[in-house]
Structures are given as structure tokens and as C-alpha cells.
Amino acid sequence: MVRVVILGQGYVGSVFAIGVERIKNGELGYYGIPLANELPIKVENIKIVGSYDVDTDKIGKNLYEVVKRYDGNKIPESLKNIVVRKGIHLKSLRNLPIRAEGLEDDRSLTEAIDKIVEEWKKMKADVIINVCTTEAFRPFNNKEELIKAIENDDRERLTATQAYTYAASLYAKDVGGAVFINAIPTLIANDNAFLELAKESNLIIFGDDGATGATPLTADVLAHLAQRNRYVRSIVQFNIGGNTDFLALTHKERNRSKEYTKSSIVKDILGYEVPHYIKPTGYLEPLGDRKFISMHIEYVSFNGALDELVINGRINDSPALAGLLVDLVRLGKIAIEREEWGTVYEVNAFYMKNPGPAEKGNIPRIIAYEKMRQWAGLKTKWL
Amino acid sequence: MVRVVILGQGYVGSVFAIGVERIKNGELGYYGIPLANELPIKVENIKIVGSYDVDTDKIGKNLYEVVKRYDGNKIPESLKNIVVRKGIHLKSLRNLPIRAEGLEDDRSLTEAIDKIVEEWKKMKADVIINVCTTEAFRPFNNKEELIKAIENDDRERLTATQAYTYAASLYAKDVGGAVFINAIPTLIANDNAFLELAKESNLIIFGDDGATGATPLTADVLAHLAQRNRYVRSIVQFNIGGNTDFLALTHKERNRSKEYTKSSIVKDILGYEVPHYIKPTGYLEPLGDRKFISMHIEYVSFNGALDELVINGRINDSPALAGLLVDLVRLGKIAIEREEWGTVYEVNAFYMKNPGPAEKGNIPRIIAYEKMRQWAGLKTKWL
Amino acid sequence: MVRVVILGQGYVGSVFAIGVERIKNGELGYYGIPLANELPIKVENIKIVGSYDVDTDKIGKNLYEVVKRYDGNKIPESLKNIVVRKGIHLKSLRNLPIRAEGLEDDRSLTEAIDKIVEEWKKMKADVIINVCTTEAFRPFNNKEELIKAIENDDRERLTATQAYTYAASLYAKDVGGAVFINAIPTLIANDNAFLELAKESNLIIFGDDGATGATPLTADVLAHLAQRNRYVRSIVQFNIGGNTDFLALTHKERNRSKEYTKSSIVKDILGYEVPHYIKPTGYLEPLGDRKFISMHIEYVSFNGALDELVINGRINDSPALAGLLVDLVRLGKIAIEREEWGTVYEVNAFYMKNPGPAEKGNIPRIIAYEKMRQWAGLKTKWL
Amino acid sequence: MVRVVILGQGYVGSVFAIGVERIKNGELGYYGIPLANELPIKVENIKIVGSYDVDTDKIGKNLYEVVKRYDGNKIPESLKNIVVRKGIHLKSLRNLPIRAEGLEDDRSLTEAIDKIVEEWKKMKADVIINVCTTEAFRPFNNKEELIKAIENDDRERLTATQAYTYAASLYAKDVGGAVFINAIPTLIANDNAFLELAKESNLIIFGDDGATGATPLTADVLAHLAQRNRYVRSIVQFNIGGNTDFLALTHKERNRSKEYTKSSIVKDILGYEVPHYIKPTGYLEPLGDRKFISMHIEYVSFNGALDELVINGRINDSPALAGLLVDLVRLGKIAIEREEWGTVYEVNAFYMKNPGPAEKGNIPRIIAYEKMRQWAGLKTKWL
């Protein structure tokens, strides 16, 4: 059994909840889950035990009511048993057309964190998934500074994700082991302040920013070109979608977080810098969760020949990440059993856009996959 | 030094010759050559020592004159020293608007083969590259049948490639070691008749069908999907170009050879059959050597979501293969030194659409690359 | 009131029936119907009074049962009142995996035709829509030859569409006026034999081959380029789909009919010939009725610059034609009232890929639209 | 003879100059010039008599030297006779990495304007083409305010284009007739202040913003959909290029000018608002003048079916506009002869993204073309 808490009951969190329950009901197969049901811990062993949000329109509602906004199909009744609780806000939804409340509105940050830790203990959580709205943030890199910010109630310096990770470390220390999966761009698994804390606290962090959509595909296409020694001259990657995550990304600083994790692959894979335009480009409501991506890559082949690739896609954004989370929560539980406190690069390298720790970069996903299987104790497929 | 003979002085053979000489003249870098200059045998060590064709408009001309039809740039003067010789025809150009002649027009097949073997001895050839027009063919699979066909002068049963490979085996046996690179779809490295012959004769065969263009890219994109356990529902891969190879492929049986090698990747990579349309689709003269490709892939993601990818490319066809050949001739020489008679799957798996031997299938190129590096004695890049 | 008979109760015929009934039930708006409800004859005035097919799996069934195979949504109950009758087969379904029967199986062709005419009289049909499977055919161009073929029971020479049109002329003569809409590639409005017959018989023919999908879009894109005096060098238009029409088009001769009507636009619009590949390219079952199209156009701009356009589309095939038919049946009724026996180029030029009569070619659709409005007595939009 | 002055000797101005001279030398045909050589005034009658810029690296150089930066081919020698003069700057190049100078640096604005008017008189200019860098601007709409700004030397309020147009009106009044072609987004033909001035001063204004690239194509594609009554749900139009114009457009206010003229077509053509993302998206140096465009359009067809179009293009930006200018200068001369002071909607509607006057909107280009021919006294092609 893996007991899971969801932070941010939005599109991704909801598709994750629906999909897991439908699988448990035998209504859905394993497509979109990289390791399907190969792991010793089965998909059917996942149990959602808690959910947090700061949208006043969600807090206090049960999961069934909340997730049905995101999926026209039959929603599993089992979701009626979980109520969405109030989380820590810290300006997560600033500038967005959503009314928000946070535990810290009427108490100190440390009190808010303590309250959450207490709740997690009651839920007996193993894994905490962070799928909140993309944040504008500054990394800490220094554990002392981080702790000081918490103690000083420094609400300008901290983001919700940073506070939640801190809470997770307190919780892990207390119960002897836990996992924090940071599926969003805020640097956590790439921030040494948090890794240090994790190692001391029996916490495992997976992160940062779930690797879905155009970015991992670009990684593999670039690896394909690199292996033929083709010289890439320019890379364009346009992304436009109509879910609230794209809306959030129209804000400059949030966009910048995403641009950073998305474009780091270029140098990592090719070994040289290439002029590129890679970032969430716009928000267009009617596109919904099925974003439109458009990529253009121009490169030099043998004898100076100039080739061009254009890749267009229409891709369901949230199911892609939700499918990865089904693996990540189970791999997290395995990591607890192995006591690999800190982070696990082999997991991050496949599942994350910006795999922690900071000093490690991107590798082609097709290879990362095999190494991840090895770590998980599974037979490689092609190695 | 690697001494190379080209069979089929067409687009690929000509770009190969131009590129190698330009590199030797310091006019061109190593882009488009997968291993660049990492191998102990340098690109500068390649020496073209012979060339064969059956087009009466090419036979007897020097290489400089022939290759300049294919490239508007300055052609290296060094190519004036090689004269295109008459090869074995065996209906290679049947139905094409080209006047053809073959050595076998006025002698028996065995005499023609012997003549060629003698010429190769004078040239001291190490590696024979086959880049003739795509053939309609039937594999042998049985060495005795093959030998019988040669002895009986069975011109209906045999293709030029089969005859050339046979000649290469006689030659290799005689001089103690040689390489035959079959860059075209005719099954040679996948035909046990030839592999058996090769092992007995100190011949190394690389093949079949150089892996360029949409096919290896499809392999990697499908691997990318497979690793996320996305269920592929359909695959479309259109190809259209304006070089004579595309013209040749408008003939049904030639097309079928190509379709076979192109579509074998689907089952190999995904592990299940998918309805697909993958074949050279048409000929359109103004497109020239820069073909247009269009791919459509539809797949199921988590929670039943349906995603779509469309990949369009404008890709120079001949330089792509020519660049691979620059590696292949050098890897061939290494294989001679190691006396790995027969074929080398590690090489084929990266460089060939249909990697021999027959019992071995396709693997994702990104992984094949690393295994090929290992075989070549190079450090892996990401493994 | 317009009383309509459908020949060929397949995908198009079924979407037409469903759409019209849903509109009459107030369940659907007018999207996809070019003239929406601007005509004096309203969409709500259309009444389907008969249906014919030769698929044994459809004959005798009611329309409700047949059309529900094509649409997952709620089907209007009103369709239960019409029974699919047996039509004239004449090898329409030859080579397709469908068991077929025709009235002519156990009677002469003239008897079969007479039987149908009698049925139409009972139905009081105004308009007969032909949406049968694409045929391999030879035009007549000579009325006497056509009549001779009918009289001689020449089943090899005639196609079902030709026989149906002949029947329509008998019927029109008898009742004083009727319309035959030939939405398929068989030349009817472009065959003078039929036009002559029509004029003598109070028949109006609209045709040939409904203008949906990539072809009319290509017409407008080419017009766009022509108006800027850009020189088009090559045109590629790939089409692949998964409905039975695409399956039928995998047969060479049927494909040729379609290729002809599709590619005639190039010279008509540009004024010069351009090397092109324009034809139904393949069949891929999982694509269903939503075909994938891929177009590539390369052209020369000012100062010798070379530009490229690539157009990809995922387009529902049958609704596109069904929407046009909603206009065509009403325009047909107007033409009866005006007694414009023969054909009406103004209507064909907008709605048909190969607008009859034969001596008239294609014009840009955007202009054809305005002329059609003028003919229909509507105000132009932009002229 | 049409005597032409170029304002802004950048990419467009240079390709215009090269193309015209090459045509006069018989080195180039008429591709990319909409009316080719159909007009009574021939392309060969165009004479470039002056050129202005504010880039210190261009001022004082002859045209031959300046234009050769933009075209690798042989440059016509005749361009050596024209020297690039210093223009009015007014912050045109603010924030761009270019050192700029303007006549107004060491004199008042009215003095600068007078100086230019004097120069034009010496040049005996008929037509002044404005192809300066895209500006951030505010329209005037009120003639008095405009005149006051000039008189008050209000350098913050005025842009270079506004000052140049004012100069053109003084010049036209003086010589009895002249043309100002505003090929950039600044509202001039759509600003009543300037139209009023023009009518009083014997000036003809064509504008605003030359209709090249994705925008007019979108207009025609949307017209195509509108005519079939398809309901457009969303429109994406990404543009990225590597010329200095794209660099200039990375500045927010300049971008906004362009966004405005580009997106006005949607409502004009469809008749209803559609959520859209239409704007210059980014700058990527290696793409050069050959921009990459990517469009996505989703629409509802008959029976509620949902279709998608994706249009990608690789389009040479500057030649497209330069080709239009070859017509515009000649149509301008015709307008002088006809004394059509003010503006000519029939010309603007085809050649301009935002056709003046303000109260007139966009119509499908395919129809605008025919109306423009009628105005020009040419036979229509399809009407």
C-alpha cells in the first residue's frame, strides 16, 4: 500500500485521482503509466488519503465534486470519501482570477506547517505529490537561510512549495521516512538546501518539474541528431494551451521558471549552445487541456546540407503527468524501503524535466529509461 | 588507409566521394558523420580506388565529371583520377529511362564476376560499398541454391547486388579479408546464404539498407512512446522526393523491398502490431534530393486520453547516407583487423534500417548508438 | 418541402440523414451548411423519403438502424420510418469485403430502372442524391451510345451512377422536373451525354464530386499564390483515412477517378501545369472518418526567393459533404422552380470538385461562393 | 517613369532596390509582383532616386554597399549612384543595438522636415516608400493636434513615420501631387488626421502595413471556412524570424502595433470574435529573413464534427513585401494621374494588413484582388 497526499487539486491532481480509482475499479488499463504494472507495488495498491488546495471554491468540497469539473466521464464514487483541505497559500495564486485562502492567513507560518504535519500523521501519508500552480521563486541553496526564512515568517521570500517541502522534512523525520514529489518547476531536488535537509530527515525528494509534452520529446529528437553528428542551428518550441496552468504561465515570472527547466536540455544533450526559443507561448481557452505544440529544428548534415524538422502535436497535458505520478509514488515507496534519503537521480533523469541534484544534467530519455529500470530492479528492455 | 570501391555512382555515391575529398582538402568539417573523427582510422585515411556503374552515360567518364551533376559547388580535382567502370547490370535499371549496359552483356556471369574480382585485386580494395538502384529481389537463404544460380547463369533469379556480394566473397577469400557494405534494401546481411558464404570467405557484410531519413527517427519516436507505455493506434509515414531513387521506387516491386525494411521497425520497437502506412509514397521531380516527409502518429495516454503527433521534414536524402558510409568504411576496416567474418549486429543496429542477421530486429537507435560505440572501442556518451 | 432520396446509405448519406433530422428536432445548429438558413427553402423543409443501397447488410433495415453505425450519439427516432431499399449494383462493390445484391441480379437493367422510377414516383421525390461508393467508369459523351448501352443490358460498360442518372431522367420527364445530385467522381455533369438527356427530360444535374477536404482548400491557397504572381514549383497533397470510401479508393481504377477530379484544379487556377502528387494516398482503419491530410507547396517569390507551405489537417470527411448536400437539395428545388434544365455551373463551381459542364473549369472557391449566392438570389457578402 | 524615394534602407528596402534593378537588367522575371507587367507603367519604368536611413553605419554609403549585406548574389552596379542620406530619427531605433543619428539631432523638427522636402524636390520624387523599423506610436485622428505637435517640436509625441508623412504632404502640395506608401504598422492611412491633410495637399497615402506572410493567408483561409459556415473556435498564429525587424518586435510596444494590424482580420472576415493568439512571437537569429510560421485553427463542421488545420510555412519575409511595393509605386503614380487625393481603399484592401481608411475593414484577399484590378483598369481574372 502507498498512501498518497495531493497538494494542488487541479487538473493533474484530478486526473491522477480519477485514473487511479478507475484502474482499481477495473475500468481502465495501464496506458500512459511507463512501468505499467511491472513493479512489485501494484497500481491497485495506491490509496489517496489526503488533498490540499487554496482555491476557496475547492476547500471543503469532496474529491468527487472537485474532479468532475475536469473529466466528462463517469467519476469513481470512492472519491467522495476525501475532503479537500486548506493548504498554505503564500501568493501562489496571485494575479490569477481565483479567490484563494491559506492556513497562514490567520496564523504564523510555523503554526501552519505544524498543522499540516499533524494532519499528515493522521493520514499516515507515505508520499506527498506537489502539483500546485507554477510559482515564481528564488532557490535557497543554503539550508540555514531557508530555516531562517521559515522562522522569520518571511512570506515574501518563501513559496508554498518551499514551505510544503519543509513540512515534509519535519514529517519524515517524525515518522521515519517519507517522499516529496515535486512535479512543478520550483527548484527543490535541484536546491541543495532541501537536499541537505532531506538527508538529515529521512526524506526522499523526486524532482523537479514532471517531464511531459514537448520537452522530453525534444530531448530524444536532439539526442537522435547528436548521435548522427548533425549540427543544430536553431530550435523553436511553441506551446499553447487552455488549462489554468497555461493561464498562470502568461505571468512573466512563472513563465521564466518554466522556460528555465525546459531549455536546459539543449546544452545538456547537444553539448553546445544553440539559439533557441523554448517556452510556454500563450494561453487560448478553447484549446483546453489538449495543448498545441509546434517545434522547428534546423540542422546541418553531411557535405553542408541543410535539413529541417517541424513537429506539431496535440497533446493532453494533464494525463501525461498523471501517468508519470502513478509510477513515481510507487518508486518513492521503494526508495523509502531502501532508505535512499536525499534524491534519486536515476528516477529524476527519466521523469523530470530538470532532474536533481543540481550538478547533474539531462540525458536522452531513451537511455534514462533503462537506467531507471535498473534502479527499480526491473530487467532493461534494450540494454 | 581504407581503400574503397563504390558500386553505383549515383547521388549517394557521388556525395560520398565529394564529401570525403573536401574533408581531405580541409574544406569541410565532420558534420553528418556520426563518429566524426573519433575513430583511430581517420576520415582523411579514406581513399576511393574504384567506381562502377551500368549507366552508359557514366561508364568511362571520370568521377569529377560524373559527380558534378549532383552538386553545384566546387568539386575536388582529385576525383579526376578515377574512371567509372562498367559493372554487372542484371536488370537493375529495367523500366527506368536510362540506357544501361553490363559486363554480362557479352560474357557469362561467372566471367563477369571474375573480371570484377581481378579489377578489385589491382585496386587493392578493402571495402566495397553498394549504393546501386533499389532492386526487386528474392532472398536465397540457402547457400547451395545461390551458388547454383551463379553457376547456371540464372539472370532472372539473381540481382546485381547478389552477384556483387558473391564477387566480394571470392575476392575476400583470395586476399584474406574484405568488407561489403550493402546500403540498399536487398536482403544480404539478412540472408543466411550470404552470411554463411561470408564466414567461410573472410568477408564482412554490413547491411541492409542505410538507416537515414524518417525510419530511424520513427524508431526513436516510437521508443519514446513505448517507454511511456502509450498505446500507438496508427502510424502514417509519407515520403516523396525528386531524385532517381524515388523515381525507381515508383515501380511496385522495388517499392515493396523498401516498404519491408521501413515498416519492420514498428513491431520490433513497440512489441505489438499497429496499423500503419509506411512506404515511399511518390516521385516529384522539383523536390530534388531534398525529400518531403510527413508522419502522423496517434496514441492513447493515461486515463484514455488521445494524443497526436505530426512530424514534417525536409531532408537531404543522399548526404544523410553518405555521412553514414564515412563511418561504415572505417568500421569495416576495424572489423577486418578483428577478423569478425560474417556480419556485426552492433554496427548494423545503428546504421541499417534492417539490421542483419535475420534473427535480430530493430532496437531504438539511441541505444544502438551506444552499443556501436562500445563495439568500436569508444567511450559511451550517456551509458 | 424538398423530398429527398438517398442513393448509397453509407457514411455521407447517414450523417446527412442524422444532421437534417437533428436540426428539425432543434438539437443542432446550422454549422457546416454554407448557406445556413438563408434560403427561402429552410433546412426544416427537407424530408428524406427514400434510401437505396446494395449492401445486403443494409437492405431491408430501417434508416435508424443503419445510420447508428456511423454516429455514437443519440439518433433521431424519425429515421425509423424509412426502409433501405435494394438499388442497382453493377459491380459497385466489386473487390470490397461487402456482400452485395442489385435489382438487376434477377431482372434486366431496363426492368430494374423502371422499378426504381416507379418507386420514386410513389415517394414523390424532388431530389436524388448520389453518394454511392466511388466507381471505376468510362464517360459516354454521346447520348446514343449511352441509350444503346442501357438497351443492350451492357453491364460491363455501365456503372450504377450512370444507370441511376438515366433513371432520374426518365423520372423527371415523367413527373415534369427533378434533380440528380452527383456527389461522387463519376463524370455526369461533365458528360455531355447526360447533360443532353437532362435538358430534354426536365432534369437538373449538379456535379461532379462534392468539393470537401483538401481540394477546395488547395484551390483557394493556389488562388492566393496566383494573385501574388508566385510561381508554384511543386504540389503534394496526401490524404489518408479509415472509412470505407478510403478503402474503396485503394483500388487503382477508383483511385484514378478521384485523382482526376482532385488534380484538375491545378491548371485551372494557376494557368500553368505544375508537377504534383495529388491523390487519395492510403487507407488506415483506426483513423476512421477523420482523415489526415498533408500538403506541401513550394513556390518562388520576388527576387527568386523560395518559400514553402506545409498544411496538415485532421478533417471529418463525411460531415463536410453532408453539410454541402443540405444546401444542394434546396438549391436543386430552386432550380426546378426556375426550370433550369441541364446543369447550373454557378452551383457546381462552389460545391463540386469537378464542376460541370465539361467545358468549364475550376475557379477560386472564394469567388465561386459569391457567384453562387447571386444565382441563389442572395446578397453577396464581399462583392 | 516613377521616381521613388526609400525611407529605411533595411532588408525590405534593399531587396526592393536589388529586384527592380535586376529586372531592369533582364536578370530576373516578375515572380512575386502581383500585377507582373500588366500595368501601363512598366516595372522597367521605376527609378530609385533617393534613400534615407538613420543607422550611422548606412548614412553616407552608396546603395550598392548597403544592399549587398542582404543578398549574397551579384548586386546591380547601377545602385552605386545613390547615396543613403540621413533621415529623421525620433527614437525609431531606441533600445536596438544600432547607433542612430537623425537630422533633428542638431536642428528643429520643422527645419529637418523642410530640409527633406527640399531634397525630394531636387530628386523630383513621385513616390515615397516608408519601410522604416516598426514603431511604437499613438495615432492623432485630429489634424490640428498633429500640426501642433510638429510646430511644438514635440519629439515624444511624434514618430518618424508621422513626421515623414507630414513632410510628404508639404512636398505634394508644393509639387502638385505625390504618393506616400506606408508599409509599416503605424496608423497613417487609418488616421483621419493624415487623410484630411492628404486631401488638402494633393497627397495620396497607401497603407497601413504591407500584407505579406501569414496574415493575408489567414484572411483567405478564414474566408474559406466562413463560406462553408464552419464555426471557428480558436486561432493560433506563431511567427518567428531572424531579421532585425523581428528583433525590433521583441520590444513590447512595437509588438503591440503589429499584433493590432495582424489580428483585426479575424472579426472582419468571420463576423464574430474568436479567441486567438496572433502576434510576432519571437526572434531567432539563425532563421534569418526566412521566418517560420505555425498556425492552428480548430472549427466545427456539420453535425458538430470538430476539424483541425495546422499550417506551417518557411517564408522569405522581405521579398514578399518588396514584390508588393513594385506594384504599389506604379499604382501610386496612376492615382496621381487620376488625382485621387487621400487614400484608395481598393488598393489598400489587397496590399495592406490594415487597409485604410479607418472605417473600412478587411475583406478576403481573393476578392480584394479582383476589385483592385478593376480599380487599376485591368480585366478581372475570375469575376
Ligand SMILES: NC(=O)c1ccc[n+]([C@@H]2O[C@H](COP(=O)([O-])OP(=O)(O)OC[C@H]3O[C@@H](n4cnc5c(N)ncnc54)[C@H](O)[C@@H]3O)[C@@H](O)[C@H]2O)c1
Ligand atoms: N503535463 C502537465 O500538466 C505538467 C507537466 C509538468 C509540470 N506540471 C506542473 O503541474 C502543476 C499543476 O498543473 P495543473 O495543470 O494541474 O494546474 P491547475 O492550475 O489545474 O492546478 C493547480 C492547482 O493547485 C492549486 N494550488 C495553487 N496553489 C496552491 C497551494 N499553495 N496549495 C495548494 N494548492 C494550490 C490551485 O488552486 C489548483 O487547484 C503546475 O505547476 C505545472 O507546472 C504540469
Ligand SMILES: NC(=O)c1ccc[n+]([C@@H]2O[C@H](COP(=O)([O-])OP(=O)(O)OC[C@H]3O[C@@H](n4cnc5c(N)ncnc54)[C@H](O)[C@@H]3O)[C@@H](O)[C@H]2O)c1
Ligand atoms: N538516404 C538515401 O539516399 C538512402 C538511404 C538508404 C538506402 N539508399 C539506397 O541507396 C541506393 C542509391 O541511392 P541514390 O540516391 O544514390 O540513387 P541513384 O539512382 O542516384 O544512384 C544509383 C546509381 O546506381 C547505378 N546502378 C544501378 N544499377 C547498377 C548496377 N547493377 N551496377 C552498378 N551501378 C548501378 C545507377 O546507374 C545510378 O548511377 C538506393 O538503392 C537507395 O535505396 C539510399
Ligand SMILES: NC(=O)c1ccc[n+]([C@@H]2O[C@H](COP(=O)([O-])OP(=O)(O)OC[C@H]3O[C@@H](n4cnc5c(N)ncnc54)[C@H](O)[C@@H]3O)[C@@H](O)[C@H]2O)c1
Ligand atoms: N467528404 C466526403 O466524404 C466525400 C467528398 C466527395 C465525394 N464523396 C463521395 O461520396 C461517396 C460516398 O462516400 P461515403 O464516405 O459515404 O462512402 P461509404 O462507403 O461509407 O458509403 C457508400 C455507400 O454506398 C453504397 N453503395 C455502393 N454501391 C451502391 C449502389 N450501386 N447502389 C446503392 N448503394 C451503393 C455502399 O454499400 C455504402 O453503403 C463516395 O463515392 C465518395 O467518393 C465523399
Ligand SMILES: NC(=O)c1ccc[n+]([C@@H]2O[C@H](COP(=O)([O-])OP(=O)(O)OC[C@H]3O[C@@H](n4cnc5c(N)ncnc54)[C@H](O)[C@@H]3O)[C@@H](O)[C@H]2O)c1
Ligand atoms: N514582409 C515584411 O518584411 C514586412 C511586411 C509588412 C511590414 N513590414 C515592415 O517593413 C518595415 C521594414 O522591415 P525590414 O525587414 O526592412 O526591417 P529592417 O530592420 O531590416 O530595416 C529597417 C530600416 O529602417 C531604418 N530606419 C529606422 N528608423 C528610421 C528612420 N526614422 N528613418 C530612416 N530609416 C530608419 C533602419 O536603420 C533599417 O535600416 C518594418 O516596419 C516592418 O514592420 C515588413
Ligand SMILES: [Mg+2]
Ligand atoms: Mg539537475
Ligand SMILES: [Mg+2]
Ligand atoms: Mg534483421
Ligand SMILES: [Mg+2]
Ligand atoms: Mg468541368
Ligand SMILES: [Mg+2]
Ligand atoms: Mg481600416
